[in-house]
Amino acid sequence: MASLKRIFFGKHSFINQRNSIYSLIQQNGMSQYPSYYIQPVYRKEAQEELEKSGEIMKITHVPTRAALNDQTSSVYQDELVNLFINYVMRDGLKTLARGLVEKSFENIKRIQLEKYHKAKTEAEKQAIEINPKNIFHQAVNNCKPLLYLTPIKRGGVKYQVPVPIPDKRSQFLSMKWLIEAAREKERTVHFPEKLAYELIDAASNTGKVVKRKLDLHKQCEANRAYAHYRWS
Known part of the structure; x- marks a missing residue:
């Protein structure tokens, strides 16, 4: 028992x-x-x-969580570049995606150095950016849209209403458009070379992606008469 x-x-x-x-x-x-x-x-x-x-x-004696694998204090670590590598990645091949992005940064450095050595005056040389990461950040900022169109149904009709876009969504669209523009070019050119030229064009506020952003802004401007449907 x-x-x-x-x-x-x-x-x-x-x-x-x-x-x-x-x-x-x-x-x-x-x-x-x-x-x-x-x-x-x-x-x-x-x-x-x-x-x-x-x-x-205030947080000296507070229990702290362990840092993740991709969280490091290295000066060479860039969170935006890591996020861009994740967007480039396909089928979980992150090593391949990282190699493609690094190769495109090497191409950017080579192209900019060629421009730097061809420049005749010191002022022209100072105006040429050599650092690929600075060019990448400038390209992403230049391609960020401020508005986007969202369908809203009123009286059985769907209207394309312009609304402000959140910063994270704007950043995602900017990097997504850059990758799509690099993949849409002729197949005889490798992806790192195509991406390098797209980033350089976007950093100088020109190119296909900047035009796509401006076209979206023009559509939002054309549909501004429906902006009040956002609150109604």
């Missing part, structure tokens, strides 16, 4: 323990860290801002 009681209560204690673990996982949102654990500060710039504002003392 005693052995049966041990088996019975032991089984129920195991079930209770299992249920408590499941409830704990649900409370934490499928995370190994409790909700009061803060995100790690791994960038030197963010740490300097916290030190200037005095907020660093």
Whole structure:
């Protein structure tokens, strides 16, 4: 009888323990860290801002989550470039995508150095940007749309209504358009070369992607009469 009681209560204690673990996982949102654990500060710039504002003392003794694999304090790390590599990636081949983006940056450097050495005056040389990452950031900023059209149904008719676009969505469309423009060119040219020329054109506020952004803005301007349907 005693052995049966041990088996019975032991089984129920195991079930209770299992249920408590499941409830704990649900409370934490499928995370190994409790909700009061803060995100790690791994960038030197963010740490300097916290030190200037005095907020660093508030989180000194607060439990911190472990940094992810792609979170590093290296000066060569660029979050926007990593995000762009993820957009270029297909079928999970991230190493291939990273190699393509790095090769396109090498082509940008080579093209800009050729322009730099061909320049005759010092002023022309100073106006030529050599750093591929600066060109990439400038290209993404120049291709960001400010408005986009969304269909809204009123009285059985769908109207294309211009609305402001969120910053993350604008950034995503900018990089997506750059990749699509590089892939739409002639197939005899390799993708890194096509992407390099598209980034250089976009950085100088010219090219196919900038034209696509301006065409979208013109469509929004043409449909501004329907802008009030956004709130009605």
